[in-house]
Amino acid sequence: MTEIEFLNWVRGPGFQIAVVIFIAGIIIRFAEILLLGRKTNLAEAKGSEMSGGLRTIVTRSFPDRGTFQRSTFTIVAGYIFHIGLFVTIFLFAPHILMFKDVIGFSWPSLPTPVVDAVAVVTIIALLAVLAHRMSNTVLKFLTNTEDLLVWLVTILPLITGYIAFHRIGMTAPSLLAIHILSVELLLVILPFTKLMHAFTFVLSRWYNGAISGYRGVES
Amino acid sequence: MSNSTSVQFNIQVGDDLTHNVKPLLNEIKHGLDNLIETGRTTIIDLRSLPLAPGEEEKILNTLGQGEVQAQLNALGLSEVTETQYAGVWIVTHYNDEQHIISRFIEVTTMPEILCSQTEDVMEAYSRLTLDLADNP
Amino acid sequence: MxxxxxxxxxxxxxxxxxxxxxxxxxxxxxxxxxxxxxxxxxxxxxxxxxxxxxxxxxxxxxxxxxxxxxxxxxxxxxxxxxxxxxxxxxxxxxxxxxxxxxxxxxxxxxxxxxxxxxxxxxxxxxxxxxxxxxxxxxxxxxxxxxxxxxxxxxxxxxxxxxxxxxxxxxxxxxxxxxxxxxxxxxxxxxxxxxxxxxxxxxxxxxxxxxxxxxxxxxxxxxxxxxxxxxxxxxxxxxxxxxxGQSIHDRCYRRPFYDKGLFAETFDDEGAKKGWCLYKLGCKGPTTYNACATTKWNDGTSWPIEAGHPCLGCSEPDFWDGGGFYKSLSMPTENITQTAIYTVAGAAAAGVALGAMNKNKKSSAVAAHNKTTIDDLEK
Known part of the structure; x- marks a missing residue:
């Protein structure tokens, strides 16, 4: 297989396979969660489920003071790499072209040097997060293989993308193909690991808020 | 290039698109320094650099015209000109259709191609000897 | 010799x-x-x-x-x-x-x-x-x-x-x-x-x-x-x-790529200003050839200087890259269609799986025998 054949495969059938697994995985997991349902709460409602649920979806994006003081590093680094991932994935011109091809519409991009810098910061933040996790006894104890796997498949597209953009080491078609392949790996793994939180966070936050709302307390 | 001037894009030459103009001029300066210090010649092939439309003209304009202009008739025209900076020469080779086939910047006291070549001198000697023998 | x-x-x-x-x-x-x-x-x-x-x-x-x-x-x-x-x-x-x-x-x-x-x-x-x-x-x-x-x-x-x-x-x-x-x-x-x-x-x-x-x-x-x-x-x-070098690395339009300035169509302002042709399908980034320096027709011009994206003709399978005007970051297959079929198929599978789970749950509930006082007294 030549490197162009490899590139054509990851841009074609490979991407197709990844998208099928990604979408099917997400839908099936959501269907499972939603259809399983919840027990009817026999207690009398002391507040609104809906308002509590919706409020929590928003409020959980911001840490409360106590949590922030206890785990400042985790929260700051977490913010950095989540925003960084958003910028590099959704605001880089070539990526927007890809989305446009699939979903039919597009949005403005950030200047390439900005995205480039954000990518570096994001990679550093992810490395720092891992270093912190491995150097903290409790966090290390709690770390399992899945945690390391999801960290790896998250950082790989960033690193391969950075290398592909700066064309370091290998010839360009291979670099681009490896980058796309790493994204496909992320797509395939996402629905079946805790990376699924990218979609389920809305649902779980709503439930948390709704339960409190029903009880008439603040979540 | 004469035949490409009719199709020009609206690219501002001042932008230094490829960032190759300044380094090239610096290389020429370095070449002059080398010529003074060691007498060594520096030759730069203008074709070996990616240049945006207009950048080559910019280089040539910067170097300007000096005291010497020579034309050679060897397999088509060649032009050898000294720029306003003595010791910096532009050597342009044309083919029979007046298309530029190569262009060099030579930093030297005398471009090699202007010198009479030993083989040609030897050939000239024997020819003149024969001519003199034929017409005493 | x-x-x-x-x-x-x-x-x-x-x-x-x-x-x-x-x-x-x-x-x-x-x-x-x-x-x-x-x-x-x-x-x-x-x-x-x-x-x-x-x-x-x-x-x-x-x-x-x-x-x-x-x-x-x-x-x-x-x-x-x-x-x-x-x-x-x-x-x-x-x-x-x-x-x-x-x-x-x-x-x-x-x-x-x-x-x-x-x-x-x-x-x-x-x-x-x-x-x-x-x-x-x-x-x-x-x-x-x-x-x-x-x-x-x-x-x-x-x-x-x-x-x-x-x-x-x-x-x-x-x-x-x-x-x-x-x-x-x-x-x-x-x-x-x-x-x-x-x-x-x-x-x-x-x-x-x-x-x-x-x-x-x-x-x-x-x-x-x-x-x-x-x-x-x-x-x-x-x-x-x-x-030895790619078209992209030697392209005089490369600075526009680096700045993120692209021609969106063949006749827009960007195209007239000579901006990067990546979005129009340029294969320069994955193509290795000498066009950018050697040029064509006695050094007159070359495809990108003429305003057309590189087709990648010096690479294997350049004909099968999903189309000359599809940019390199775009998938070569019709992913939209794939996605729609997947949504339909997965929704059905999800409903079936969900129903099965629910069934399992309710039968578990049904099979669950409550312990009564009578049982304890036995």
Whole structure:
């Protein structure tokens, strides 16, 4: 297989396979969660489920003071790499072209040097997060293989993308193909690991808020 | 290039698109320094650099015209000109259709191609000897 | 040859002193070419071969003492575009000198002879220069049915294998000969393969492009003549001097890519300002060729300077990259359709799975026996 054949495969059938697994995985997991349902709460409602649920979806994006003081590093680094991932994935011109091809519409991009810098910061933040996790006894104890796997498949597209953009080491078609392949790996793994939180966070936050709302307390 | 001037894009030459103009001029300066210090010649092939439309003209304009202009008739025209900076020469080779086939910047006291070549001198000697023998 | 390593491919020491045996220096002097003209030629050659000008004296010395090699040119499944490109290299004296430097003994499009006479010329050249001639091939070879392409009743495969046997080296010219090219494009109806797919025991120089840049073809010939060796090749057999850098890396529009300034259509403001053509499908980032520096038509211009994205014609399978106007970051298949089918299929599967789970849950609830006071009293 030549490197162009490899590139054509990851841009074609490979991407197709990844998208099928990604979408099917997400839908099936959501269907499972939603259809399983919840027990009817026999207690009398002391507040609104809906308002509590919706409020929590928003409020959980911001840490409360106590949590922030206890785990400042985790929260700051977490913010950095989540925003960084958003910028590099959704605001880089070539990526927007890809989305446009699939979903039919597009949005403005950030200047390439900005995205480039954000990518570096994001990679550093992810490395720092891992270093912190491995150097903290409790966090290390709690770390399992899945945690390391999801960290790896998250950082790989960033690193391969950075290398592909700066064309370091290998010839360009291979670099681009490896980058796309790493994204496909992320797509395939996402629905079946805790990376699924990218979609389920809305649902779980709503439930948390709704339960409190029903009880008439603040979540 | 004469035949490409009719199709020009609206690219501002001042932008230094490829960032190759300044380094090239610096290389020429370095070449002059080398010529003074060691007498060594520096030759730069203008074709070996990616240049945006207009950048080559910019280089040539910067170097300007000096005291010497020579034309050679060897397999088509060649032009050898000294720029306003003595010791910096532009050597342009044309083919029979007046298309530029190569262009060099030579930093030297005398471009090699202007010198009479030993083989040609030897050939000239024997020819003149024969001519003199034929017409005493 | 005087100034060469022991193992050169171009060893003409055994050739007798008739016809093709003169050194190039002798040929030139007999044509009245002055040494100064020859120097000019060498300067142009060095520039063409992307060599440092410091190499000019070396090239001059090597060429003066080199002998004309016999060249056999075979054309298989091709469009003659490569030959067109080469013959339009430059019509003027200086490049035509290159053709004085080789003895083109067989080229069925260019030669005057036809039929048996032509094939005899090939056989004679093979016999006289056994082990020393250069074989140039353009076009791919059909392997499904030999009848798809024949010359004088001989299948392309047979002719290639027979002629390759005694060749010193093979130059595959054009993307068809190097990687299968257009005949090899999906679904490859003729079972087309490249020269390199069939021949493993000879040095092969790949000169891809559709067509290749003329001076790249002549540059490879000149390298062979000058040094008697094949130039340094990359991982898919291309000479590094010409294919060592990508179009993107050498493109004068690269600064626009780096700044994120793109032409969105062929006639928008960006296109007029000469911005990067990535979004219009430019394959420059994954294409290795010399267009950006060598340019085309006597250095007049090249596709990107003319406002058109690079097609990637010097890369394998350039025809199957999902379309010339699809940018590199876009998927080549119709992902939208795939996604819609997946949503439909997965929704059904999800509902079924959910129903099964719910069923399991309710049967578990039903099967669950409540403990009563009676049970405890037992």
């Amino acid at each position: 005087t100034n060469n390593k022991d193992k050169t491919l171009l060893d003409n020491s055994g050739v007798d002193k008739t016809g093709v045996d003169k050194t190039l220096g002798e040929v030139l002097r007999s044509q009245g070419v002055s040494r100064r003209s020859f120097l000019k030629f060498c300067a142009a050659t060095a520039s063409m071969m992307a060599m440092s000008p410091a190499m000019i004296p070396k090239i001059a010395h090597a060429l003066e003492s080199a002998r004309r090699p016999s060249v056999i040119w075979l054309s298989f499944q091709e469009c003659t575009g490569c030959t067109e490109s080469l013959t339009r290299a430059h019509t003027a004296t200086i490049e035509s000198l290159i053709f004085d430097f080789i003895s083109l003994d067989y080229h069925h499009t260019l030669q005057a002879a036809a039929g048996h006479a032509a094939e005899e010329a090939r056989e004679a050249a093979m016999k006289e220069n056994d082990g020393k001639y250069l074989l140039v091939v353009d076009g791919s070879i059909p392997m499904d049915n030999p009848g798809y392409s024949t010359i004088a009743g001989i299948s392309n495969y047979d002719m290639l294998m027979e002629t390759a046997k005694g060749a010193a080296a093979i130059i595959a010219v054009g993307t068809c000969a190097t990687y299968g090219g257009i005949p090899h494009a999906d679904p490859n109806p003729t079972g087309a393969v490249s020269v390199g797919d069939l021949i493993k025991d000879k040095p092969i120089i790949n000169v891809p492009g559709c067509p290749p840049i003329p001076v790249v073809i002549t540059g490879v010939l000149m390298h062979f003549l000058t040094f008697g060796t094949i130039p340094e090749l990359d991982h898919i057999g291309r000479p590094k001097v010409f294919y």
